[in-house]
Amino acid sequence: MPAAAFTELAGRAREAATVLALATRATKDAALHAMADALLRAETEVLAANAGDVEAARGTGTPEHLLDRLRLDADRLAAMAQGLRDVAGLPDPVGEVVRGSTLANGLRLRQVRVPFGVVGIIYEARPNVTADAAGICLKSGNAVLLRGSSSALRSNTAVVAALRAGASSAGLPADVVQLLAGEGHESVKELMRARGLVDVLVPRGGAGLISSVVEESTVPVIETGVGNCHVYVDAAADLDMALRIVLNAKTHRTSVCNAAESLLVHADVADAFVPRVVAALQEAGVRIHGDAAFAAHDGVEPATEEDWGTEYLALEISAAVVPDLDAALRHVRRWSSAHSDAIVTDSAAAAERFVAEVDSAAVLVNASTRFTDGGEFGFGAEIGISTQKLHARGPMGLPEMTSTKYVVTGDGHTR
Amino acid sequence: MPAAAFTELAGRAREAATVLALATRATKDAALHAMADALLRAETEVLAANAGDVEAARGTGTPEHLLDRLRLDADRLAAMAQGLRDVAGLPDPVGEVVRGSTLANGLRLRQVRVPFGVVGIIYEARPNVTADAAGICLKSGNAVLLRGSSSALRSNTAVVAALRAGASSAGLPADVVQLLAGEGHESVKELMRARGLVDVLVPRGGAGLISSVVEESTVPVIETGVGNCHVYVDAAADLDMALRIVLNAKTHRTSVCNAAESLLVHADVADAFVPRVVAALQEAGVRIHGDAAFAAHDGVEPATEEDWGTEYLALEISAAVVPDLDAALRHVRRWSSAHSDAIVTDSAAAAERFVAEVDSAAVLVNASTRFTDGGEFGFGAEIGISTQKLHARGPMGLPEMTSTKYVVTGDGHTR
Known part of the structure; x- marks a missing residue:
């Protein structure tokens, strides 16, 4: 993907993020349910697209256990939709007051959770991650740029089309969810170089993927999931x-x-x-x-x-x-x-x-x-398990997908 | 500084960090007071070293307002010592239970604050930052590698010698505080490439320094302090x-x-x-x-x-x-x-x-x-003001200089 096209796409994500950051919980939850509905309505298209991916992967000699990770069926699609509804049921982290006090001089200080803005997710085979990641990002107020594996491109394209239609029908910009479909690793490189356009990158996958992102990215990275x-x-x-x-x-x-x-x-x-x-x-x-x-x-x-x-x-x-x-x-x-x-x-x-x-x-x-798992820890949903020390460590739920800002209110206070 | 020498020095920081992470608040506070005492005892040496820096800077035509930033006197040294004592008076962030609960299956879950480990600080002119940063890192349980400006090298060397003697006299390894004294920008580069040896880098200074560290570092960076x-x-x-x-x-x-x-x-x-x-x-x-x-x-x-x-x-x-x-x-x-x-x-x-x-x-x-200031916000001490969204945003006090870990206690729990 050429740089200009990526910049344009990331710019649309930023615009969408600005709208999403101000959306109420009611709007976001309605969008998550609409995304689940749209996914179920698109069952025929999604499963047909997925069959194409599985066929192509079998043709290149992919072993059966990897084909199984790639494969979707009606049950797996229903689970993806249910996952979106589960995220709708979780508390909204945005707006949470993390701490607050009135200072000695009368200034009112609040530290409030806000979305990151635009989040990039780089992941491998399983197409269910597409819906999971989109749901978690939407609920935490972040526009998401999804970069799945090219072996799942047909499936991911069909899934993302349904998710965008769902978000849009609930009144949010469709660009809160976008798929990067570039050739080879070019779109991964674009994501890693997009400092200023993308706020955080979360690589999910094998040790090779994660270490290459961690080494090369100028966008802040949350390292996940290598477990010895x-x-x-x-x-x-x-x-x-x-x-x-x-x-x-x-x-x-x-x-x-x-x-x-x-x-x-x-x-x-x-x-x-x-x-x-x-x-x-x-x-x-x-x-x-x-x-x-x-x-x-x-x-x-x-x-x-x-x-x-x-x-x-x-x-x-x-x-x-x-x-x-x-x-x-x-x-x-x-x-x-x-x-x-x-x-x-x-x-x-x-x-x-x-x-x-x-x-x-x-x-x-x-x-x-x-x-060690977001579900087991009672977080309801997780985007991955961070193995780094900065920002989030261990299973990352919705609050870990946010930043904070300080709101300081005075009556004409000067120093 | 050659890579091997840096690796050896970072290795000593890691060893010291392992000891410091387990130190009680009483030990750390005693060390901070001992560091303050040692700094005051070393007044003659520190001021003589500083006079050398100021003389050399004047010789290269440094303007007066920058000479003033570089200059130490008895009052400024006393303020540095008092700063260390003030940090001793602050609560210890290490060991704080951030959240905790008993899960439905009876597992006890606690999220506990722990030090990062080894922190690198890259900073410009003012030698008072040397004592401030060392104090904040020590109290938050982190060994620190300090990389000050070469124009303050004599001052920083004398200050760090006193701080190390103080830490050591309180029973902590002297290597909890180390100064990187490399030629030119070589030691900055070593710090930026030290992923795995150094846990977090905090650049403090002008926009040029910060953006070059942010762009080039493979060590996670907390970006500070550019304010338009x-x-x-x-x-x-x-x-x-x-x-x-x-x-x-x-x-x-x-x-x-x-x-x-x-x-x-x-x-x-x-x-x-x-x-x-x-x-x-x-x-x-x-x-x-x-x-x-x-x-x-x-x-x-x-x-x-x-x-x-x-x-x-x-x-x-x-x-x-x-x-x-x-x-x-x-x-x-x-x-x-x-x-x-x-x-x-x-x-x-x-x-x-x-x-x-x-x-x-x-x-x-x-x-x-x-x-917008750690002191004004009531944090007692600050290492800088983060302008990034990951990990910490705004004034960073002691808690922002820590990570967390999950402690999970069961009675033979299996899934």
């Missing part, structure tokens, strides 16, 4: 609980960023726990990359240095025995991607140290890493 | 109040980012107000760059397009008459740097529209733009 998550089984752990948590964290769903990728076991319980956890993981079909203590068991492969830093996103896990809590903390500090790390222990002191010294978006005690 | 601030005098303004606010906003202090740089007057009050404000500004020594309505007055120069976007930081102002509130809003949206913009009006409706539609860090009603 650890479960540490302490000397004072309830070993039955530990087994349940390890299995859940590793096998409940493997393709997600909050799945466990590495297991650490305190030496004091290694004899009692390692054989049990190896057997249980292998029974569940998990390939284990272990240190010497683990690799002494049949079927466990010796771990390489690389394994400790790997996010498998599959039925695979790295595993090591550590001499003590300090060694566990050192290992986590060295290798964790600072997404979610868990300790299993009945020792309050060990739990407290782990919580204080592990610097990750979420630190869990006696709970599976799978709980 | 407006005062809009509405049709419904109390004109005596308007005159006081315009004069205060423009002339109270001119070199600061919250000084007014542009004046807009509603056409309905132009005849009554323009002659008065021109006379009063000229009497105060202010050079006016006006549109046709203003330029009709003696001594007012015609404004060029460039004037509307200029941050003079001097006794100069741009000024225009606008036909209505909509035109004022359009002008502000077009030209404001989104720092601080004020309306003077007795109309609740006009004030409400201005507050809703001006998207700046601070929007002021019937008050001087000079109030």
Whole structure:
């Protein structure tokens, strides 16, 4: 996409954002319901477009599990529509007074939530993200520029057409939602260079996509979702609980960023726990990359240095025995991607140290890493899980998609 | 500074940050008082070093007002020490529970403030920033890498030596405060490229410095302090109040980012107000760059397009008459740097529209733009005024120098 066309499109997003920022909650909620209705009305077109994407992807030899991520059906479309209605049911973050006081000199000070303005979302395969992201951005008062994967372009085009029609029928500018359909990576580059036109970029997808956006973007980025998550089984752990948590964290769903990728076991319980956890993981079909203590068991492969830093996103896990809590903390500090790390222990002191010294978006005690999730945390909807320290960390709901401004009211105050 | 040396230094900052993150408020406050004491004890060395900087700057023809910014004396040093003690008196943001609840499934969820880790500060002339920034970073639990201007290198070296000795005497690692003393801009570049080693960069200084850091840094940046601030005098303004606010906003202090740089007057009050404000500004020594309505007055120069976007930081102002509130809003949206913009009006409706539609860090009603300040807002200390939308917007106190993490506690919870 040539620069001029992008600038024109981003300019329309800015105009739409100016209107959307002043929209009442009632208008935004009506628009979300209208977008859901429009999506359901467009079922035939959306599914036909999606069939075209799936056909094309199959033609280029895309494996079946990726085709499944790309595929829409009536149920998935209904879930997308329901997602928009769920966002309509959430509180409006815009206008919330974050803090306020009357200063000693009588000035009234309020810090109020306001939208960012224009948000860019760069994402991969799943077309359901198109509706989810548009809904969250609209409710938080932001115009959105969506850049999905080219393999889902037909689906996304049909979905966005329906969403725009819905927004428009509720009296909002259609340009609150726009799809970037550029060739190759050109439109991603345009988004990354659009400082001043785009307020925030949120890349959602694999580590490669995220790190390239983080490195190259001049637009402020919220980094999401790479999770090399650890479960540490302490000397004072309830070993039955530990087994349940390890299995859940590793096998409940493997393709997600909050799945466990590495297991650490305190030496004091290694004899009692390692054989049990190896057997249980292998029974569940998990390939284990272990240190010497683990690799002494049949079927466990010796771990390489690389394994400790790997996010498998599959039925695979790295595993090591550590001499003590300090060694566990050192290992986590060295290798964790600072997404979610868990300790299993009945020792309050060990739990407290782990919580204080592990610097990750979420630190869990006696709970599976799978709980780091906007839905599980009760946020109702999430745009992703931030693994950076600036602005938002952990699951990002509607308030995390806003900025604030100070409103200062006086009676002719001067200094 | 070669990359290896920088990496080693940043590594020491990281180690120090790990210790500092776990320090109690009592330890940090004791360190701040010890730093203040050490600074006062080092008065002879610091003032001698500063005299060297001032001498060298005079030798290269630095104008007197810049020499004054560089100069330290016993009073200024005492103020720096007092600033550290004031920070000790402020609440500790680290450990604050931002939100918390027990989820339906019994999981206990807490969002807790934690330090960023390692913060880089890039700043210009004034050596007092060295102590201010070190104090704010220490209290918020962050190790700091300070990169001051080379013209203040002798002063900063002496100040940092005292601060390190103070921190160390209170039992904290001296490396919680380090000075980058590299040649030319090499150390600035190292800081900007230190993603993963440095968590956040805060540039403080002129527009050129800030925009180059924002453009080039791969480390997340908090943009501070460029202020093209407006005062809009509405049709419904109390004109005596308007005159006081315009004069205060423009002339109270001119070199600061919250000084007014542009004046807009509603056409309905132009005849009554323009002659008065021109006379009063000229009497105060202010050079006016006006549109046709203003330029009709003696001594007012015609404004060029460039004037509307200029941050003079001097006794100069741009000024225009606008036909209505909509035109004022359009002008502000077009030209404001989104720092601080004020309306003077007795109309609740006009004030409400201005507050809703001006998207700046601070929007002021019937008050001087000079109030956008951490001290005035009651924050006790500020590291700068953010003009970006991500993370922090407006004056940044101690809480703005922290991130958060989620602590999730269960009883063996799995999904």
